[in-house]
Amino acid sequence: MKIYVAGHTGLVGSAIMRMLDKNAFTNIITRSLEELDLRNQVEVNAFFEQERPDWVFLAAAKVGGIHANNTFPAEFIYDNTMIAFNIIHAAYQHKVKKLLFLGSSCIYPKMAPQPIKEEYLLTGSLEPTNEAYAIAKISGLELCKFYRRQYGCDFISAMPTNLYGINDNFDLNSSHVLPALIRKFHEAKEGNSPYVELWGSGKPLREFLYVDDLADALLHLMRHYSDEIHVNVGTGEDISIHDLALLIKEVVGYSGELRYDSAKPDGTPRKLLDVSRLNQSGWHYKTSLKKGVERVYHWYKEKQG
Numbered sequence: 001m002k003i004y005v006a007g008h009t010g011l012v013g014s015a016i017m018r019m020l021d022k023n024a025f026t027n028i029i030t031r032s033l034e035e036l037d038l039r040n041q042v043e044v045n046a047f048f049e050q051e052r053p054d055w056v057f058l059a060a061a062k063v064g065g066i067h068a069n070n071t072f073p074a075e076f077i078y079d080n081t082m083i084a085f086n087i088i089h090a091a092y093q094h095k096v097k098k099l100l101f102l103g104s105s106c107i108y109p110k111m112a113p114q115p116i117k118e119e120y121l122l123t124g125s126l127e128p129t130n131e132a133y134a135i136a137k138i139s140g141l142e143l144c145k146f147y148r149r150q151y152g153c154d155f156i157s158a159m160p161t162n163l164y165g166i167n168d169n170f171d172l173n174s175s176h177v178l179p180a181l182i183r184k185f186h187e188a189k190e191g192n193s194p195y196v197e198l199w200g201s202g203k204p205l206r207e208f209l210y211v212d213d214l215a216d217a218l219l220h221l222m223r224h225y226s227d228e229i230h231v232n233v234g235t236g237e238d239i240s241i242h243d244l245a246l247l248i249k250e251v252v253g254y255s256g257e258l259r260y261d262s263a264k265p266d267g268t269p270r271k272l273l274d275v276s277r278l279n280q281s282g283w284h285y286k287t288s289l290k291k292g293v294e295r296v297y298h299w300y301k302e303k304q305g
């Protein structure tokens with residue numbers, strides 16, 4: 001079995017690589033950004049013609065936190081649409097046996113009833129801060145659905161909740177909240193700062209999944225799932241940004257104050273996934289938020305040297 005992991009150095013892709021290694025898959029192909037521009041259809045077609053993979057994990061994407069999504073919407077819609085369409089179409093043309101596409105919980109309507117069932121997709125308006133990213137991701141999963149329906153391709157989609165883990169982005173302008181807070185608390189502790197400033201109100205609720213648990217769920221889906229509708233992947237539990245900050249503060253061992261910058265956006269008030277479809281298929285998450293944050297903080301400190 002020849003497996004192509006698109007986006008193998010990213011947060012999700014690198015976790016898929018660890019999972020494949022752990023499960024003794026050996027014939028894995030990857031390409032760096034310099035070797036293959038996934039936004040270029042000619043390059044992508046030539047790559048599939050040459051390699052002819054059996055399985056594809058489509059984990060390549062332009063991603064970022066609330067600020068990056070809000071600031072660079074043109075890049076988020078263009079890059080993500082091109083990457084998804086080029087790979088999915090090449091996979092169809094070169095008879096890939098199974099492809100898994102990754103969406104994200106932010107593509108559901110902003111005011112979707114909670115917890116969010118898979119069927120709520122496209123039933124309401126999107127959250128404005130990540131509309132461009134959401135439209136690209138929705139197009140990708142609809143493409144998988146229609147290629148299955150019209151051409152019989154075994155292409156499936158997973159919809160992960162907010163993810164975190166090693167190899168995450170810790171840049172304060174473009175990162176998601178969890179790595180940003182690890183860095184902010186760590187630097188405040190090292191520099192003896194009296195307070196740490198968080199964005200928004202601290203009231204939004206978010207669900208967090210450790211990325212190695214996601215990779216495990218993706219293998220489960222590749223082996224056992226084959227249907228049009230995408231599958232939510234999460235823990236089924238959420239936490240306020242304020243409580244997340246208290247948890248990270250404790251793990252890091254910082255004793256100063258928390259302050260909030262209300263000029264920064266809150267984003268969606270809540271996006272808790274209904275994970276009953278995945279649970280009923282026999283998969284549950286393993287890593288608690290506390291354990292996951294401890295692991296990431298340990299990795300982050302080692303990386304700092």
Ligand code: GFB
Nearest residue numbers: 065066069104106130175176177180198199200265266267
């Ligand atoms: O993780 P995050 O950037 O993205 O922000 P979203 C989550 C919440 O944490 C927001 C707050 O309410 C932020 O205002 N927050 C507090 C912070 N302090 C910070 C901080 O220092 N940095 C950051 N980044 N946030 C993203 C989408 O939305 O979720 C993407 O924009 C993607 O498209 C991703 O889907 C999963 O959860 O709001």
